[in-house]
Amino acid sequence: MSGATLERGMNAFREQMNAPIASFFSSCVNCGMCAEACLFYTETDDPKYTPINKLEPFRRVWEQEYTIWGKVKSMLGLTKPVTDELLAEWEELIYDGCTLCGRCSMVCPVGNDISYMIRRAREGFVAAGYAPEGIKGASRRAITIGSPMGVKYPALAAQIKHVEADTGLTIPVDVEGADYMALLSSMEIMNFPEYLEALARIFKQAGVSWTISSKAFEATNSGIQIGSSDIARELVSRVVSEAEKLKVKYVISPECGHAYTAIRWEGPNLIGRPYNFKVVHILELLDELRATGRIKTEGTEDDRLTFHDPCQIVRKGGVLEQPRNLLEMVTSDYVDMTDSREMNWCCGGGGGVSANERAEELRIKVFKRKKSQLDELNVDTLVTACANCRLIIEEGLEEYRMEMPVVGLTEMIAEHLVEDKE
Amino acid sequence: MSTPTDFLLWVRGPGFDIALVIFIIGVIIRLLEVLVLGRKPDQAEPRGGELGPGLRTVVTRTLPETGSFKRAPFTVIGGYIWHIGFFISLFLFVPHIELINATLGLIWPGIPSNLVDAVAAVTIVTLIAMLFSRLSHPVKRYLSGPEDYLTWLVTFLPMLTGYLAYHRMIDPYPLVLGLHILSVELLMVVFPFTKLMHAFTFIIARWYNGAMAGRRGVQS
Numbered sequence: 267m268s269g270a271t272l273e274r275g276m277n278a279f280r281e282q283m284n285a286p287i288a289s290f291f292s293s294c295v296n297c298g299m300c301a302e303a304c305l306f307y308t309e310t311d312d313p314k315y316t317p318i319n320k321l322e323p324f325r326r327v328w329e330q331e332y333t334i335w336g337k338v339k340s341m342l343g344l345t346k347p348v349t350d351e352l353l354a355e356w357e358e359l360i361y362d363g364c365t366l367c368g369r370c371s372m373v374c375p376v377g378n379d380i381s382y383m384i385r386r387a388r389e390g391f392v393a394a395g396y397a398p399e400g401i402k403g404a405s406r407r408a409i410t411i412g413s414p415m416g417v418k419y420p421a422l423a424a425q426i427k428h429v430e431a432d433t434g435l436t437i438p439v440d441v442e443g444a445d446y447m448a449l450l451s452s453m454e455i456m457n458f459p460e461y462l463e464a465l466a467r468i469f470k471q472a473g474v475s476w477t478i479s480s481k482a483f484e485a486t487n488s489g490i491q492i493g494s495s496d497i498a499r500e501l502v503s504r505v506v507s508e509a510e511k512l513k514v515k516y517v518i519s520p521e522c523g524h525a526y527t528a529i530r531w532e533g534p535n536l537i538g539r540p541y542n543f544k545v546v547h548i549l550e551l552l553d554e555l556r557a558t559g560r561i562k563t564e565g566t567e568d569d570r571l572t573f574h575d576p577c578q579i580v581r582k583g584g585v586l587e588q589p590r591n592l593l594e595m596v597t598s599d600y601v602d603m604t605d606s607r608e609m610n611w612c613c614g615g616g617g618g619v620s621a622n623e624r625a626e627e628l629r630i631k632v633f634k635r636k637k638s639q640l641d642e643l644n645v646d647t648l649v650t651a652c653a654n655c656r657l658i659i660e661e662g663l664e665e666y667r668m669e670m671p672v673v674g675l676t677e678m679i680a681e682h683l684v685e686d687k688e
Numbered sequence: 689m690s691t692p693t694d695f696l697l698w699v700r701g702p703g704f705d706i707a708l709v710i711f712i713i714g715v716i717i718r719l720l721e722v723l724v725l726g727r728k729p730d731q732a733e734p735r736g737g738e739l740g741p742g743l744r745t746v747v748t749r750t751l752p753e754t755g756s757f758k759r760a761p762f763t764v765i766g767g768y769i770w771h772i773g774f775f776i777s778l779f780l781f782v783p784h785i786e787l788i789n790a791t792l793g794l795i796w797p798g799i800p801s802n803l804v805d806a807v808a809a810v811t812i813v814t815l816i817a818m819l820f821s822r823l824s825h826p827v828k829r830y831l832s833g834p835e836d837y838l839t840w841l842v843t844f845l846p847m848l849t850g851y852l853a854y855h856r857m858i859d860p861y862p863l864v865l866g867l868h869i870l871s872v873e874l875l876m877v878v879f880p881f882t883k884l885m886h887a888f889t890f891i892i893a894r895w896y897n898g899a900m901a902g903r904r905g906v907q908s
């Protein structure tokens with residue numbers, strides 16, 4: 267991020283231009299429908315948060331450099347150039363005001379995948395030096411320390427010890443030839459160690475051969491959030507080379523939404539080749555273990571509960587029914603939210619927003635969307651499958667004085683495991 | 689071009705040819721501009737196909753998503769009415785069909801003129817209402833620039849002049865018919881240089897949207 271200049275930003279915008287983006291810009295009729303799908307507009311009523319408006323700088327690059335008519339117009343001085351001032355003004359919209367949740371992309375009548383465009387436009391912003399300090403810091407820590415929250419292996423080792431002491435199980439570390447290599451997010455290591463414990467217990471029962479790498483355990487990828495392919499590539503490469511070194515067949519993406527997007531969908535494109543292993547989300551794996559009868563549970567939760575679909579896992583990840591199958595196994599009073607699955611509303615903290623302290627006030631404001639979804643249902647407990655969503659929702663509930671436990675799905679499954687009698 | 693008849697002859701002859709050439713070449717250039725950019729092959733292992741979901745989205749995006757429809761019913765319903773009304777007026781009015789038959793040799797049945805007349809009236813009223821909505825709705829007003837109003841105008845004029853011509857509300861008839869044809873030519877000339885292009889590119893946009901989501905196992 268040093269040496270960021272407008273020129274570099276413009277080059278990054280140009281690198282991101284492709285046929286989908288050009289078709290999207292060509293098609294937009296300014297109907298405003300995308301605003302109605304975006305929580306940043308619905309909860310603020312401020313039209314500047316209209317999804318397509320967040321792309322104005324990128325749109326100018328497209329018009330002025332990728333259409334003949336736009337070139338003519340700029341020669342005649344009829345277009346407005348992309349300037350530092352413009353990028354500075356739009357930085358807030360494209361980072362603080364967008365979680366890359368992808369909901370707008372589901373409603374645009376001409377079919378624009380707006381969140382895809384925003385993800386790519388961020389490349390230009392960061393290259394030009396316009397990205398929030400919070401996410402810049404997280405990316406810096408991810409590169410130098412290995413985790414956006416500054417979590418180093420000793421911290422994980424300490425958690426592993428705890429879990430081993432509590433459960434009497436061994437957590438395999440750096441085991442070559444294991445079938446699965448599990449990744450974690452810093453947030454799970456620091457805030458939700460229950461996740462690690464749940465993995466250990468479930469895998470024990472199912473007889474899954476697995477390992478954690480002491481060198482590449484971090485699943486999150488700040489490079490994706492800030493929009494820097496260089497950083498993202500470096501972070502993905504660490505996981506890929508460890509996984510290939512340990513010769514695992516699968517890498518397990520944890521209960522963290524954007525980690526899944528990073529390692530599952532963006533990773534191979536960042537390193538420019540397919541992996542020698544497969545990536546599965548933990549919920550996909552659990553559902554497979556369920557379907558093949560390798561995990562057995564007993565009892566059900568009697569609370570009325572619902573599931574918050576993490577955007578990156580569900581709408582943008584395609585893991586739609588697995589969480590429901592798993593919930594069905596351990597709950598008796600489950601209800602879906604009105605807008606669920608691929609139309610669910612974001613918690614407000616994705617896409618780097620949670621790492622961006624400056625955005626906090628806005629984030630709390632847009633949480634009202636989740637709040638009203640929950641108010642409608644009258645549920646006791648909220649289940650989700652993303653450590654980031656979970657933290658954001660907990661904060662939001664606290665802010666709006668709503669008492670409701672937020673539980674990770676993997677843990678919930680682990681709690682209902684039939685205990686081995688040995 | 690001293691008399692209305694001369695004017696009509698010009699817009700029907702050379703005027704129309706010029707507009708048609710600009711329209712066709714312009715549209716081809718604009719489509720090529722998009723398509724030549726291409727996209728890099730996706731290296732991530734797909735969960736689903738691209739072609740099927742892409743084509744499905746091309747079709748299904750025609751219907752609104754329930755929640756946003758409830759939030760903006762006017763935009764959706766108004767949009768349907770005037771798009772459909774415009775196409776009925778353009779393609780099902782018998783004199784238009786005869787014209788197309790004379791130039792392209794294609795023919796299909798039309799509908800009674802008084803029906804087209806009613807549809808046209810509804811379309812005109814809806815277009816005016818859409819303009820008011822664009823000027824008053826906070827989001828639409830915020831997003832709109834000169835191009836949005838220009839494209840509205842060049843869409844509206846053929847409807848208005850067509851209506852005036854059909855009812856012979858301007859004398860002499862060759863003048864109003866000439867104005868109608870001229871307004872269509874204006875639409876054709878403006879088309880490739882503006883967002884009117886969405887009439888073609890929406891197919892590409894929806895396809896990419898559906899295909900990229902389809903790869904991930906989601907129907908968008």
Ligand code: SF4
Pocket residue numbers: 293294295296297298299300301318373374375376377378380
């Ligand atoms: S919904 Fe689509 S066409 Fe309408 S303003 Fe948004 S991006 Fe443009």
Ligand code: SF4
Pocket residue numbers: 303304305306316317320363364365366367368369370371380381384612
């Ligand atoms: S991706 Fe989500 S947050 Fe971003 S503009 Fe679209 S709807 Fe809004």
